[in-house]
Amino acid sequence: MSEKNPLPFAKTQSRAMLLWVVAVLIGLPLIVPSATLASEILIFAMAALACNLLLGYTGLLSFGQGIFFGAGAYCAALLMIHLQLGLFTALLGAAIAGGFLALLVGALAIRRTGIYFVMLTLAFSQMAYFVAYTLSDWTGGDNGLLSVPRPEIRLGDTVLLSLADARVFYGFVAVLFLLIFIGARRVIASPFGSTLMAIRENETRASAIGYDTRHFKILVFVLSGAVTGIAGALYAMLLHFCAAVEYRPGDVREHPDHDHYRRHRFAVRLLAGRRFHRTAGGFLSPTCGRVG
Amino acid sequence: MLNLYLFQILNGLGLGMIYFLIAVGLTIIFGLLNFVNFAHGAFFLLGAYICYTAVSLTGNFWLALLIAPLVVAALAWVIERVLIQRIYHLPHMFQILVTLGIALIIQETSVMIWGPVGKSVAVPELLRGVLVVGDFVYPYYRLFLIVFSGLVGLGLWLLLERTRFGALVRAGSESTETVSLLGTNIFRLFSMTFALGVGLAGMAGVLFAPLRGAQPFVGPEIPRPSPSVVVVIGGMGSFSGALVGGLLVGVVQSLMTTLWPQGASLMIYGAMAVVILVRPYGLFGRA
Numbered sequence: 271m272s273e274k275n276p277l278p279f280a281k282t283q284s285r286a287m288l289l290w291v292v293a294v295l296i297g298l299p300l301i302v303p304s305a306t307l308a309s310e311i312l313i314f315a316m317a318a319l320a321c322n323l324l325l326g327y328t329g330l331l332s333f334g335q336g337i338f339f340g341a342g343a344y345c346a347a348l349l350m351i352h353l354q355l356g357l358f359t360a361l362l363g364a365a366i367a368g369g370f371l372a373l374l375v376g377a378l379a380i381r382r383t384g385i386y387f388v389m390l391t392l393a394f395s396q397m398a399y400f401v402a403y404t405l406s407d408w409t410g411g412d413n414g415l416l417s418v419p420r421p422e423i424r425l426g427d428t429v430l431l432s433l434a435d436a437r438v439f440y441g442f443v444a445v446l447f448l449l450i451f452i453g454a455r456r457v458i459a460s461p462f463g464s465t466l467m468a469i470r471e472n473e474t475r476a477s478a479i480g481y482d483t484r485h486f487k488i489l490v491f492v493l494s495g496a497v498t499g500i501a502g503a504l505y506a507m508l509l510h511f512c513a514a515v516e517y518r519p520g521d522v523r524e525h526p527d528h529d530h531y532r533r534h535r536f537a538v539r540l541l542a543g544r545r546f547h548r549t550a551g552g553f554l555s556p557t558c559g560r561v562g
Numbered sequence: 563m564l565n566l567y568l569f570q571i572l573n574g575l576g577l578g579m580i581y582f583l584i585a586v587g588l589t590i591i592f593g594l595l596n597f598v599n600f601a602h603g604a605f606f607l608l609g610a611y612i613c614y615t616a617v618s619l620t621g622n623f624w625l626a627l628l629i630a631p632l633v634v635a636a637l638a639w640v641i642e643r644v645l646i647q648r649i650y651h652l653p654h655m656f657q658i659l660v661t662l663g664i665a666l667i668i669q670e671t672s673v674m675i676w677g678p679v680g681k682s683v684a685v686p687e688l689l690r691g692v693l694v695v696g697d698f699v700y701p702y703y704r705l706f707l708i709v710f711s712g713l714v715g716l717g718l719w720l721l722l723e724r725t726r727f728g729a730l731v732r733a734g735s736e737s738t739e740t741v742s743l744l745g746t747n748i749f750r751l752f753s754m755t756f757a758l759g760v761g762l763a764g765m766a767g768v769l770f771a772p773l774r775g776a777q778p779f780v781g782p783e784i785p786r787p788s789p790s791v792v793v794v795i796g797g798m799g800s801f802s803g804a805l806v807g808g809l810l811v812g813v814v815q816s817l818m819t820t821l822w823p824q825g826a827s828l829m830i831y832g833a834m835a836v837v838i839l840v841r842p843y844g845l846f847g848r849a
Contacts, residue, residue, distance in 0.1 A: 389834065
């Protein structure tokens, strides 16, 4: 693992990477048949990016990502439906909901390592599914929340941009993705990011040097949860729909299955390629994985 | 009312014995190979589907009970040779990812072959009907489940405790290097153990098919805990842990069907979380 030093990114390399991402973001809707599909790809790429912070950079395999995705979706949908809140408030709410649940899940799950850690996140994910399924007054249970709005971007009372058109919504998701992408790369390039990678490579050693590794792990969990929450909210807005059973694109309507969704998104993550976590391209590769 | 609970507990024992068969295979694989097999449930599913095909072709459940585990074990043997053997040295996290991929491939291929709608398998002629004792009734098939799985479990125990193969497996779980240095082809032993463990999951699938049919998806209506859950509750690598974990999960699930159907998986996953947090090595595991 040590033969390749992932840090620091050379400036030119970093700029080239950014150009690549922008090129993909622009090219994507031209290649795939519909803007809605392109948005879906980006939203899942965003969730995979958040997953990558945990799995790729910190070495934590979390099955709990579905919780944060769902929490973000429900939270944003409920805020918009019941309180008529605007787009950015709803997204902020989703990020907070995802981050908060990630704090809870993370704080408990990181008490164990290896397979026990994985199984704990699996248990929480199943329990969260149960909660979403049971609180049908809030979540609509099996039917889900219908007619989730897609509010326009407004400043005061003036509407700046309506997102009703699929292509405009794609543009919005793409900008958000780019911001999160840049933000995530900044985080990884920071001392905080290096510490995460140190934990991945050798946790005992990282804590021997004096880092409180639990603290770092919880923080990255919160970060990942917040980004996943935003992705969930965007997904609810994309589909105008939100349910614990309907996160798998395509054919799931006949077979409501949460497990499937969770695994599916994992497959997305897996497609991202083997060396994902060692290169700066790690953040881009989830996008490519989803396309390919 | 009390009778109903008693009935559910007995029902749970039948189900629990199936879980035991699944879990014991997984636990043997973990014990010897130190390998985490997340595809175990998919092999279980495959067993159920092959049972369906065999029964609809030949009309003979017993033939299916013989063939399906062998087919599943053979497939596992091939997969072990081609893929699994290359990842034994990797951390558990990577093993989970790879076997999850295998599980997805098996599951999706099953859906492609047998369709997304579950297939039901009839209870074999011989075991139809119920046993009546006073005012208590119990299906013969469940009784058969308990007895048959019990016998398989006993046979397995004898295999592990009383044969040369078992001795090698147990020695291998203590120290793979030593066994290998003493002149045993450890990789052949690994392949055989993997095939044996997975074959047991296939057998469990066959036994499960007449109860609930072969269902490609897990949902709130069809509770089917992941085999790893049973093993983690019982203690990874522990034979008795697999038995107790399997029975516990089976009985809890069965009782919850009467008390609070949707809550079944909550109880089981909740119990697993508590076990991991309080007793990290499971009820019967060792550190």
